[in-house]
Each structure stands twice: as C-alpha cells, then as structure tokens.
Amino acid sequence: MALTSSNDELLAMMAGICSEDRNSMDRLFTTMYSSLYRFAVRMVGENEAEDLVNETMLEVWMHSESFNGESKVSTWIFGILRMLSLKRYQKQSAKKRDKKELAVHEEELAEELAQGMQTDADTLATVEEIEQYLEYLSDEHKSVILLVTQGYTYKEIGVIEKCPENTAKTRVFHARKKLKEIMKSSVSTTV
C-alpha cells in the first residue's frame, strides 16, 4: 500500500524529530500508522499489533539520529518494526516449544486448512481465505509477501529484513511458491 506522504515530507518530519520537535513526531506517527498497523496485525496478531507499533515509534524517537538517509524513511521504520516483531515471534516460538505445543498447533492448522477452505490455486477466491493462507507461511515468508504488497523493491526488502538484495528476491520467490503449494494442497484435500 502506497504511503500518502512522499519521502521528502517524511524526511522533513525526521529533521523535526532530530530537533526534538514533538509535533513532527505526531505527524510521522499519524502518517505512518495505517501501513505499520496493518503489517503488524498480520505479523503478530491484533492483540499485540498496537503495542508493537507504539514500541516502534518510541524507537524512532529515541534513535532518530541514527537514521542517515541512505534508505527511505518508511523503509527504515519498517526495518525497526520488523526487528521488534521478529523478537516477539522468537519469544512466542520459544514458549510454544517449551510447552511442546508447536507440533499440535501445526496439526490443528493443517486440519483447519483441509476443512475450511476451497479455492482454485491460481486465483484467490476471498479476502478471508488469503488471510488464512498467510498464517501457514513462515514468519520470513509472510513478511516478504506483505512487504511486496506494500510497494517495496527487493533492495528495500533487503534493508528491512537485514539481508542482501538477492536473498530478498529469492525469499519472495520461495514465499510465492510455498503459498501456491498450500493453496493447491487445500484444493486437493477438499475435492
């Protein structure tokens, strides 16, 4: 999803934030909120998304001086959000492993997938279905698919995911492939 403000406008807000101007921070918060929140909801769920975005914006304020303008402002902020969401994901995964719930969880998901959805693998029937399919992707794959949808290039995705551009490109390729496999398996189990 394209941002409503250009990078130049966001740069002006960042300049204000570097000078400790709280109005600039408020404007950046309001401008970026929608895209950050929607990404966060899909990465960590509705319960944690609001906290995650606020935490991200606090980091933006506290570390605004480390932004050097090499990437777009939105890319830098998404990089922070991604880093924080990864931390939460790792924490959640560790908890699940501790409780040996991960395998059970995956089985439950596979069952839901088999029972709940019917679609053609080449076209996505409903918006709700795509939301469910995304849940079956790994954290990394889900993230790159969402970032492409937000209008980012492979180079920018590399900056956000902290990996080289070519790795980002390969990751997007595999994520799409995986998504198609999931959709096809859903079709074959429901037919």
Place this chain on the structure above:
Amino acid sequence: MTKIIENDDHEDFFELLPLYVNQSLDNAKMLAIEKHLKNCAECQAELAFEKSLQESINANETDVTEISQRNLVKFNAQLDRRLTEVSRTEVSRTVELPTEASVAKSDLPARRNHAGGSPLLERIFDYGRSLLTYRPAIGALAVGCCAVVVVSALSGSIDSGDTQSPLRSCEHVVKHHELRVVTTNSDSVSGSAKDILQEYFPDAESTIEVLDEGGIVVSVTGDTCMVPLLVNDLEKLSSVNSVTVN
C-alpha cells in the same frame, strides 16, 4: 547495448513480476516486462496470480483512524514517561559526579545532544553544499529549504493541525481519583488492573478493592492526564462492563 533486465531471460522477468504489480520498477523495466508478457503464457498466469494476491491483501483494509488516534495519546504518554526516566538518570548522574567540571557532555544521553550531531541533518546540508559547488542556484534553494524546515522544527512552528497531542493540552495536576469498575470477574480484573496501574502510575499510591457485591474500586493519587488512558485500558479488558470515574 545495455540490457534493461539483467539476463533478458524468462527467469528474470518471472522474478520481477511482483514488483511489476506493485509498480515499484522504473518505466524501462515495466515496458520490457510488458513486451515479454505478450509472448509468455507462464508469466501471464503468474501475473494473474500475483495481481490477485496483492489485491486480496490490500482489499482487507479497514479504517484504522480511531485506533491511530487512541494510540497517539497512549504513545505520547509512553514517550513522556520515557523522557522523564532519561532526565531522572541525567539528574542522578550529575549528582553522583564529584565536580561540576567533570560533567562531560558526552556523558549525557545521545538524544539530548542535537546541535550538529544528526547524521540526517548533516547529510541534508552536505547535499545542499555539494549542489552549491556545482549548481549554485539549485544548491542555494536546497540549503534555504532545509534551513526553513530545521528552523521551523526548532521553533516548534510546524503546524500541528489535528495531531496536537491531547496530553500536551491537558493540565498536569496530581489528584486523588476513584474508579468504579463493573465486571463479572473481579479477581481476574483486579490482577490486570494492578499491571495497568503500574504502567501509568508507577510511583503513585494506589489501592484496588474487590467489592462483595461484585466489581472493583481502583483508588490512585496521581497525574489527572493519565486517568483517561487508565480508563481506556480498563475498558478494553474482556470481562469489564463499564468504568466510572468518581
């Protein structure tokens, strides 16, 4: 002749289809892909999938204005608290130091030292300076614009419009507050209320009383501006029916 797409083969076009759909490629690459698409059935099928995928993800977007406004208030409270913590640390550091002369600027948190310290501002001005050298008119304009932005920001004259923080317009007064929480699960809510109180009033005196007839009463002496945030978080708890401030 320079090739627009790296190897000009099917694989390269195929890999760029997601960026073709999200329109982040330059015009030359967009045109090259369109040309390739005319004669490639596999890429045409992939394009249909990619379009469908991106449209489906973007379609499921509800209005988040209310969530954004609510969280802006919460964010400003969190930032105020964080900055208070930073300044407390600064005060304690200063007190611990033996002489005034030894209070080095570098000891203070980086966030406080802005004058000339920001890589972003340095880059903006460097860019303007380089333009001044090679293209004086554009350079002068760029430096002028940057100066206006920075001076506006420093003087706080950037129009805040509707984004003015409600916390800043709130008068910070310490008072005693009593909140009546109607709930079907007093024990669970009193536990959660304790955590929320700790978040907004970490140093304040507070009590939580579970009523025999059901519900709880939260009493706290602290900043009035934090009370709406406390009420908002209490109302969000699943078994809470209502919160009334006395």
